[in-house]
Every structure is written in C-alpha cells, then in structure tokens.
Amino acid sequence: MTAKRLGRQTVALSDPVSVLSFANIGGKQEARGPLAGYFDELNSDAYFGQKSWEKGESAMQQFALSRAMEKGGITAEEVDCVLAGDLLNQCIGTSFGLRDFKIPFYGLYGACSTMGESLSLAALLIDGGFASIVAAMTSSHFCTAERQYRMPVLYGNQRTPTAQWTATASGCCILSRRGDGPYITHVTCGRIVDLGIKDANNMGAAMAPAAYDTLSAVLRETHTTPEDYDLILTGDLGELGRDIVADFFREDGIDLGRRYTDCGLLLYDREEQDMHAGASGCGCSAAVLSGYVLGGMRAGRWEKVLFAPTGALLSPTSSFQGESIPGICHAVVISSKKEN
Amino acid sequence: MTAKRLGRQTVALSDPVSVLSFANIGGKQEARGPLAGYFDELNSDAYFGQKSWEKGESAMQQFALSRAMEKGGITAEEVDCVLAGDLLNQCIGTSFGLRDFKIPFYGLYGACSTMGESLSLAALLIDGGFASIVAAMTSSHFCTAERQYRMPVLYGNQRTPTAQWTATASGCCILSRRGDGPYITHVTCGRIVDLGIKDANNMGAAMAPAAYDTLSAVLRETHTTPEDYDLILTGDLGELGRDIVADFFREDGIDLGRRYTDCGLLLYDREEQDMHAGASGCGCSAAVLSGYVLGGMRAGRWEKVLFAPTGALLSPTSSFQGESIPGICHAVVISSKKEN
Incomplete structure (x- = not known):
C-alpha cells in the first residue's frame, strides 16, 4: 500500500499512524487558565528547577518526552527518532533538552508551526516504513521569548492590544505504527x-x-x-x-x-x-x-x-x-x- | 517495495533517489580557493546586491535554488517541497530567501549538519511516495555568522588557531524519483x-x-x-x-x-x-x-x-x-x- 498524494501539498497516509501517547507541561499562567486540568504537570517556578530560563525550557522538553514515553510504556531505546524544535536562537531548548536521551534526532525550525511540522514528518517517516515509533515535540517559554524577541522581562514593557502572550509550555506526542488512536x-x-x-x-x-x-x-x-x-x-x-x-x-x-x-x-x-x-x-x-x-x-x-x-x-x-x-x-x- | 531499516539509525532506500541537478554560489574567499572552478557563481560583493548581509544570504539561497531548477529543467511549480535551513537566528536566510517561490516548505535546524539532514529527509519523502521532486538546501555567510556568534566584523577580532572561517556560500540539490544519478x-x-x-x-x-x-x-x-x-x-x-x-x-x-x-x-x-x-x-x-x-x-x-x-x-x-x-x-x- 502506498500513500496517496491528493495534491501538491497533501498526502493521505496509506496506513493512518496512531498517537501512542502524549504529555504536556505548563507554567504559572497555564495553571491559572481554563485548560489547567488537561496538563500532566504545572510548575509555578519559571526556572523549572534550573539556573536559567533557557535551561528551564529544556527541562520542560525533557519532562514532556519522558512522561509521554512513560504513558506509552516505552523506553528511549524504543523511540526511533525525535523531531523537535523551538523558538530559541539555534533551537537550544530542544538540543540541550534532548541531549541525554541518545535518540536519533532531526531538528526542525517552523516557529510556532513546529508542532504541525513535527507531527507531519513523524507520520510520514512511519508511514514510509522508515521508523516505527517517532516523537514529535516542541516548547516555548514566556521569559526566554520575551528577552530574545522583545524586551528584558524585568523592564515591564507595556504591551499593545494586539500582542499575544508566549505560553510557557511543552507538548510531546509519540506516534506509532501500532496503537488505538487517535x-x-x-x-x-x-x-x-x-x-x-x-x-x-x-x-x-x-x-x-x-x-x-x-x-x-x-x-x-x-x-x-x-x-x-x-x-x-x-x-x-x-x-x-x-x-x-x-x-x-x-x-x-x-x-x-x-x-x-x-x-x-x-x-x-x-x-x-x-x-x-x-x-x-x-x-x-x-x-x-x-x-x-x-x-x-x-x-x-x-x-x-x-x-x-x-x-x-x-x-x-x-x-x-x-x-x-x-x-x-x-x-x-x-x-x-x-x-x- | 518497502525501504529496509538496517538498524536504529540507517535506512536503505527501496528505490535509490536520484540527484536531478545541483547548484552552488560562493563569495570572495571561495573564489580565491582551490574549488573556485566548481562554483556556478562567485560574487565578490558580500552583500550580493542587497542592503544587508542577511538579505545577501537570502539572495544566495534564491540563486542556488533558481540555478538548480534551471539546470534540472524544471520550474518552481514542479518542485513538491523544499527542505532547508541556515545558521541565522530563526533561520531568516532561508525563510526570506524562499518566500517568493511558493513551494511547500519544511524548515530545518541542524546547524552545519543541515545539508545532511535536508538530503536525508528529501530522499525519504521521495522514497515513501510522498513527493516526486524535492529540493535540499542551506547557506551560511561569514559576515552574518560573525556578528551573530562572535564579534562585529569591523572590530577585526583576532582568531585563535583552532578557529574556522564560516563559508559564504549556498548549495542546493534537487532530488527526484527520475534521473541519471548520482x-x-x-x-x-x-x-x-x-x-x-x-x-x-x-x-x-x-x-x-x-x-x-x-x-x-x-x-x-x-x-x-x-x-x-x-x-x-x-x-x-x-x-x-x-x-x-x-x-x-x-x-x-x-x-x-x-x-x-x-x-x-x-x-x-x-x-x-x-x-x-x-x-x-x-x-x-x-x-x-x-x-x-x-x-x-x-x-x-x-x-x-x-x-x-x-x-x-x-x-x-x-x-x-x-x-x-x-x-x-x-x-x-x-x-x-x-x-x-
């Protein structure tokens, strides 16, 4: 069975790929929001126990991947590949977060489209027979994003009405050939x-x-x-x-x-x-x-x-x-x- | 025919994917080097006709992709996907370079491994039947890299003996199901x-x-x-x-x-x-x-x-x-x- 190209941009998978497991983590604002009950972990410490916000963002990715593997009943050795990226310059949230897992890794940069990109490529790698279990993941952090893109956080810069608030959160989906969906x-x-x-x-x-x-x-x-x-x-x-x-x-x-x-x-x-x-x-x-x-x-x-x-x-x-x-x-x- | 996974990291393609065409461009130092005769274009203007080095790096990617398409006898409409990235924060060399082509695009960040990553994923997308023609590309620029990673270029900072010189260059390979190789x-x-x-x-x-x-x-x-x-x-x-x-x-x-x-x-x-x-x-x-x-x-x-x-x-x-x-x-x- 081969995947069907429905057009220049869209592929219908030959054999739909299952979400084996998923996990997420958020920060203080996410804990105050209406989706608080849908997080695996909420931490009011913006450093997530680390010495810098950037290392904290890496810690979020570590948590999301570890928890997703745990929920899926698999080990790092069983994950064929991770596809991930983040907003930080040179995607350091991802590379330092994943460093200790020893899982083959393709780094992505799609800005805030990254979760769509990582899920897409993960599903295609599995459907093509190139991998059996692939993790798709990304993160962002209010404090790392603010100081990189805008102003030092402590400056307390006034925000315009059209401005948005960068989520302090990470989410990971593990896709697999096997599983009960979605x-x-x-x-x-x-x-x-x-x-x-x-x-x-x-x-x-x-x-x-x-x-x-x-x-x-x-x-x-x-x-x-x-x-x-x-x-x-x-x-x-x-x-x-x-x-x-x-x-x-x-x-x-x-x-x-x-x-x-x-x-x-x-x-x-x-x-x-x-x-x-x-x-x-x-x-x-x-x-x-x-x-x-x-x-x-x-x-x-x-x-x-x-x-x-x-x-x-x-x-x-x-x-x-x-x-x-x-x-x-x-x-x-x-x-x-x-x-x- | 299905691709054969030879191990956790390596896939043998079911049907080897051909390089349809390739093109490259370099700057002043590349023109002085021993590979000068192997470039499609060498330009001594570090701005490549643009107003900033970053825009110049985008212009290099535009050139490499355009020339590779020309050498392969194909148009942008025939390219199913581009896989590319660069060293600049948020990969702007790539996103602004590719903006006008209207080709479906997956952005990558693999630092200087990006050409290996883009060729890998391009070959897998074609071998999996998800695309017929995919471009793999990346770039770097001495001046954009120096001022981002190290010192303002005009400062003339002394370099250590183990330091390397960031190439001002871009290369693009177009892979296809058809073609005479490699x-x-x-x-x-x-x-x-x-x-x-x-x-x-x-x-x-x-x-x-x-x-x-x-x-x-x-x-x-x-x-x-x-x-x-x-x-x-x-x-x-x-x-x-x-x-x-x-x-x-x-x-x-x-x-x-x-x-x-x-x-x-x-x-x-x-x-x-x-x-x-x-x-x-x-x-x-x-x-x-x-x-x-x-x-x-x-x-x-x-x-x-x-x-x-x-x-x-x-x-x-x-x-x-x-x-x-x-x-x-x-x-x-x-x-x-x-x-x-």
Whole structure:
C-alpha cells in the first residue's frame, strides 16, 4: 500500500499512524487558565528547577518526552527518532533538552508551526516504513521569548492590544505504527505566505494568510468542507488572527462556524488573565493538542480534528532591517477512526 | 517495495533517489580557493546586491535554488517541497530567501549538519511516495555568522588557531524519483553527542564525537568498511576535528585512510588563505557537495561517497550560560550506481 498524494501539498497516509501517547507541561499562567486540568504537570517556578530560563525550557522538553514515553510504556531505546524544535536562537531548548536521551534526532525550525511540522514528518517517516515509533515535540517559554524577541522581562514593557502572550509550555506526542488512536490520516505541507504585515506586535494578522492558505489546501485537496470536521484548530493566531482567517473564508463563501477556534484563545481566560489577543509560542499549540485535544478525542468529544499550527518566520534582525513577516502553517488531520 | 531499516539509525532506500541537478554560489574567499572552478557563481560583493548581509544570504539561497531548477529543467511549480535551513537566528536566510517561490516548505535546524539532514529527509519523502521532486538546501555567510556568534566584523577580532572561517556560500540539490544519478542509497539519522567541549573557538573538537558516532553507525548498520567508499567526507570539522575522528577510528582498529577528508579542508587554500583550522558553516558542506563532489561523481572521479555533515548545536546564550557544545551528524550514502 502506498500513500496517496491528493495534491501538491497533501498526502493521505496509506496506513493512518496512531498517537501512542502524549504529555504536556505548563507554567504559572497555564495553571491559572481554563485548560489547567488537561496538563500532566504545572510548575509555578519559571526556572523549572534550573539556573536559567533557557535551561528551564529544556527541562520542560525533557519532562514532556519522558512522561509521554512513560504513558506509552516505552523506553528511549524504543523511540526511533525525535523531531523537535523551538523558538530559541539555534533551537537550544530542544538540543540541550534532548541531549541525554541518545535518540536519533532531526531538528526542525517552523516557529510556532513546529508542532504541525513535527507531527507531519513523524507520520510520514512511519508511514514510509522508515521508523516505527517517532516523537514529535516542541516548547516555548514566556521569559526566554520575551528577552530574545522583545524586551528584558524585568523592564515591564507595556504591551499593545494586539500582542499575544508566549505560553510557557511543552507538548510531546509519540506516534506509532501500532496503537488505538487517535490517528493521523492526512498531512498538508504549508507554503511561506507574506502579505506585508510588519508589526511584530501583531503576529496574528501576519500569520493569518498562511493559515488560510494551508486550510484552503486541506479542504481543496481532500475534497472536504468545514462540516466534515468536529474541530478546526489553528495554532496561535489569537483573537485578531482567528477573525481574519474566518473573514478570508467568508469571502470564499465558506463559513468555518463555531467549530473553528485557535489554541491561543483556549489556553488562558482572557477576561481574568488579561492576555490581550491570546496565547502564542510553539508550546501553546503543542500543549493544547497534547492534553485537551487528544484527551478529548479519546473521550469521544471530537471525532475528526484539523490541527493547523501557524508560525511567523521573522527574527528581531529581520524586523530591524524593515522586513515584513512571512508566515507558514502546517496541518494534520487527526481522526478517532483508522480510516482516510 | 518497502525501504529496509538496517538498524536504529540507517535506512536503505527501496528505490535509490536520484540527484536531478545541483547548484552552488560562493563569495570572495571561495573564489580565491582551490574549488573556485566548481562554483556556478562567485560574487565578490558580500552583500550580493542587497542592503544587508542577511538579505545577501537570502539572495544566495534564491540563486542556488533558481540555478538548480534551471539546470534540472524544471520550474518552481514542479518542485513538491523544499527542505532547508541556515545558521541565522530563526533561520531568516532561508525563510526570506524562499518566500517568493511558493513551494511547500519544511524548515530545518541542524546547524552545519543541515545539508545532511535536508538530503536525508528529501530522499525519504521521495522514497515513501510522498513527493516526486524535492529540493535540499542551506547557506551560511561569514559576515552574518560573525556578528551573530562572535564579534562585529569591523572590530577585526583576532582568531585563535583552532578557529574556522564560516563559508559564504549556498548549495542546493534537487532530488527526484527520475534521473541519471548520482543516487542517494542510504540515510543515517544522527544522535546528539556531547563530550563536554566548551570552547566555541574549537568547534571541530566539539563536533568530532558526533561525526564518529554517526560514521560508526553507517559502517555498522550497512555492514561496510571504509574501503567500500571512494570518498568519506565530514562537513566542517576542519583540521583538528578531522584528526580527532581519524584517531577515534584508529582506536577501533579502523584506518579511514586518505579517502577520508573534510569539506572544511577542501574549500580554502590553507597556506595561501590563512583560514586557521579550515572552513565551517552549513554553506561549506552544501557548496562543496553541490559542485565539486557531485560534479566529480558525474565525471567518474568517485563512485561511492559517504557524505556526513556535522553540526554544533550551541548558541551564544548557551555558551554564556556555561554549557558545553552538543554536536550532531547526519549522513547519506551517494552512489553513481542505482543499487543498494
């Protein structure tokens, strides 16, 4: 049986790949949010017991992978490959987090689309017969992201209304040839889309065109409509970006409806927690998926989910040099049933 | 036909994937080096016609991809996917370089192992039936790397004897189901290895253990010896790192012999150009492969090449925080014959 290419961007797996297990970890704000009950671990120490925030972010990845392996009943020696990345310069959250596991590793950089990218490539590696068990993982940390991208945290810089709050979280999914699901049935590879937004405090608007581009490719190439999904979930567009995506589809005569939301709108209580436009960071979609969403699918809450994390491919240097913000979005279709 | 897993790290492709075409570009120092005749383009302008070095690095990637497509007789619409990354924070050399091509894209971060990682995943995507034509690419730039990792270039900082010189270069290989070779026959996924080296001016020593780990996996899992290869090529270990790898194997009773060298030792004339321990940067191995090596294979100079670029997974932040330097090495076996 060979995988079926449904179009330039989408592959239907020949044999849907199971989520064997998943785990997540969050910080103080995540513990105060409405999804607190869907975390394996919540730690109010921003250092996660380490000497720096960056080492703390690595510790989160270590926890997420270790706990996911434990929940799946497997050891590091049984994992054929880890696909992971993060937002830190040179992805040090990942490389130092994974250093001691001795698992073959492909490093990714997809900004906040990384969980979509890692799940996609993990599913393809298994479906192609190249691996049996693959972990897909990412993380972000409010403090490491703030000081790298914006201002020293202690400076207490005022945030604009369109700004989002980088989640302090990590999520890990272990995919396997065997397992009782949920199953990844389709993978859609995104393209870089840049409509010229330059405001680094409005990433939702910058990433929305990429989300629209990839979600459109999924619907077009799989011949599905929004009604075929119980939940359509972008990564961390926040309120403004989510509305822009819905508007884009409305112009196409497509109503995404209430089944469409964004991980950035789920993680925090936006009235109680004052997070402005919502959560962001690649840990946001990873942690929301690796707890609330996959747990909900196992509990029968949703049967078919279109998961599409979105990344902003900028750096402080590119913004200082006057560049606009390219976005990218990688999507997977996840189903409770082993069919595609 | 299914790909054969030869071990935890190595896959023998079911149907070796052809290099359809390749192209490279270099800068001023590359033009003065012994491989100058193996470049598609050499430009003495460090800005490559752009307003900043970073935009110049993106321009190099644009050139390498465009020229490789031209040489392969294909258009951007025919490329199913690009797998690429670079050394810049958030990989902006790649994302801005690829922005206008509208080709589905998976971003990678493997530091200077990126050309090995991108070729590996590209070959697997094609062998798995998920894509027909995939481009693998990376770049580095002396000026963008110096100011990001070390000192402002104009400061004229003195370099230590073990320091290497980041290549200003980009290389692109387009892989395809069809073509007359050379062919990628095997892919070996590396593991993160860290023996505790902390000197960021001695990356060769830091990366050598990872190179040894991956090359050992290739030999062990494919049941080959160094004599089975006409050329064994690490990425950018430079003189010291190359010697350490040879020493490690000597302790195992294995003589890599003169067939083993390092891309960092090939790119510059080390007597004339005073590059200390040799070249580095992910553009080094990419450009050496996508010209000198693949051209030499087509000309019959080598029949079987083991290509194993090596990356140092550090950042300035990790070094400031007292961390050692983890390394990783991803390998592919390239053969003039379509067999494995």
